[in-house]
Amino acid sequence: MNAERPAWEQLSGARVLSPVQPRKLAKVPFVEMAEGRLQGVVSSGSDIERVYVSSITAGTHGYNCSTNNNRPCGGLRGTPCKHLQSLVEEAVLQYGLERVARYLRAEGDSAATLVRILSGGHESIPAAVVFSRFLRHLAYLELPDTSEPVAELHWFPSLGAVS
């Protein structure tokens, strides 16, 4: 029998997505690259009820940070605030520097340099859209589980570490 691996294009179980890397979620419970932005939610360090919605637009590198009730972040004075820094740091942990830099269309050898080159200035990005995506994300955890066999999941092998 030949031990060569069959062509990826001809595999039903071909792996398309790489697993996200584990990270602590306490500070930044949600980060995603979607809708042309790196965006996410950063928990307030002082008020457990408050979260900040931070986002950076790919290409233009405009950014915004506000509470989920649309109050502007006090740390945003002409430069990215600490929430935006946390957002980029956690995105790099989760997706890897290369993917984040490619998505933002930015160059940098670390999360810190990615933040430093953010030159697009303050841009009006609606917090509500990002926040509702976070709520939708959380809503997955509220769906009831099932003991009906889902045969379709045979197409989705557990995301192992090796290949």
Next chain:
Amino acid sequence: MLGAQLAALHDGALPGVDEALDLIAGFDDALVSGFARLGEERAAALVALAGALGGTPLGPSAAEAAGKVTVGSITDEHLTTLAGARTALFGAVHDALLARLDDALGRSRADWEGTQPQSGDPLAGACRSWLAELAITGWRGVDHGLASSADQAIQNLLAEPRLRRPAMLLDGLAAELRASSPVGAMERLPARRWADLWARGLLLTRTGGLEATELVSGRLLPLGVDVHEHGTAVQIQIHAILEPHGRLVRTSVAAAKVDTIAGPFVWQLLSSYPVLLDALARRLSLEVTDMPLLPSGDLLWHEGRASAGAYTDPFATARVQLTGAVSPAVPPLERHPVRIAEPVFVEGYKSDGKTLQLDGSGLAFDLDRLPQSGPLTPQLLKASTACIGLMRWDGGQWRLQPLAVQATVKKERLAVHNGDWALGPTDQKARGSGAKAGDPVAVLKERAGRLLRR
């Protein structure tokens, strides 16, 4: 599985399989560029696929659908028929492969006695329109907008427990398309895989769930656990022998999740099944009473109808009882090679961690199906001499997906199982990295509790 059985599995090509796969590849190629601009060659591929079913009841409608689609009349009905034609062809490949495997193993299989009900849930309509749009556009034309355009429709499916199967399938496909957009910029496409998921989506949104045909009681002796997972779903599927019937059965539980919950943390999402998880972690048998059994050999797990039994060694079960056990029938619509997951036991082999050698025959390990939620690693496979696994077939090749191995590590004889961490990692290193990552399930549940119900 003996060396002779492994040799028998690979003894000669299966008639018709390569031809069928060629026809399927032609269809998949048409989906890459889209049905709106087929061109002569791809149009011929659709007609050829339909033609292969000429002698079957599906033949005339498949021919008509291919004829209409190639001249630009692309309706839901025609697309469903073509998806059915592709599925039927793969069904034939599945049957040939499974018959060869059963013959090689000397395994007997029950006859199909269930019914496959139809269903047409209106909630699924928007998702079907999306699947049609994908087929018309072709994978190459998929951008962020099209990839995300069914997100709301999929959320609606997820909210309806009856539609969990199509919801989990389509959510998985949509996530891959979103992450791959714009698909036109990709160097190569998972053409087989996406066509599989597309066809499955169209058929599944027209299919009702299977009904249990009997209630069974007895002792369940687990062989091992298979873990399935994508960003927003996890399923564990336990393969076991049901005594005193000597039947191979499976039982599954699945939960929704998010992508940042992965690895050993996925077990926490299944904490409402303590009897089942405890049995996996402590290698116990399970006593079941009046548990519903589907004609597909799947026990519908009810915690209240099960209790923990005595310690049982899955390797003893595999060694002694697997040979004579009867396998369940496969539901007609699930006849696809990717679903072949037949439990086998192999011992006395040599392994380099990638392939095992048994009496001069080789069999590759399916390393793509080694979950991060358990302790099995390629290093353990290399040190192993016995394995309980699932026979898998993909891309023209049989592989062995390990569920448990016996290995000698530092002169110590170990038995390591996929389900060992069902109650949390037992290994220092995994515990350490778990502690470093905090507890994502607890963090997100706290956030959900505080923010969702405002």
